[in-house]
Amino acid sequence: MTESATALAANNPPYEPKQLLDIVEPMWDNTTSVEVNLSFDGSKVICGALVIGKASTTKITGTVVLARKNHDGTCSTVKTWSGLETTGGMLIFDKTYYVSMGYTYRLTIISTVYINGISEKVISYYEADA
Numbered sequence: 001m002t003e004s005a006t007a008l009a010a011n012n013p014p015y016e017p018k019q020l021l022d023i024v025e026p027m028w029d030n031t032t033s034v035e036v037n038l039s040f041d042g043s044k045v046i047c048g049a050l051v052i053g054k055a056s057t058t059k060i061t062g063t064v065v066l067a068r069k070n071h072d073g074t075c076s077t078v079k080t081w082s083g084l085e086t087t088g089g090m091l092i093f094d095k096t097y098y099v100s101m102g103y104t105y106r107l108t109i110i111s112t113v114y115i116n117g118i119s120e121k122v123i124s125y126y127e128a129d130a
Helices: none
Strands: 031-041 044-053 059-069 075-086 090-098 104-115 118-129
Touching: 031 104, 031 118, 044 059, 044 104, 059 090, 075 090, 075 104
Parallel strands: none
Antiparallel strands: 031 044, 044 090, 059 075, 059 104, 104 118
16 A cells, blocks of 8 residues: 655745844753944943853853954954963953054853863854954
């Protein structure tokens, strides 16, 4: 005995994609969210980052890197803040630094979130023009 299937087609109006309003975010095991931001007040860049671990987070460590995108397409590290650590579920970073105007800058946080001896590395960045 053979089985058969029938396919039907409908005359629907053309598909029009809707504007995507939400940003796709990765799913992490230890981490709830990571936010990075930078803004400018004249030649002063205001750098901020926030890493939030899940409920049983024991420690979060991190390094933040401010880099400049050069006119030839290369990147140059401007400032690195390393050795950041908190013994809890939230790492907050907030610093200012003076930079040259007329460039695009990228602020990157590289963090490790620990729960019960299991570590998870998360990286996020944000770019803005000075």
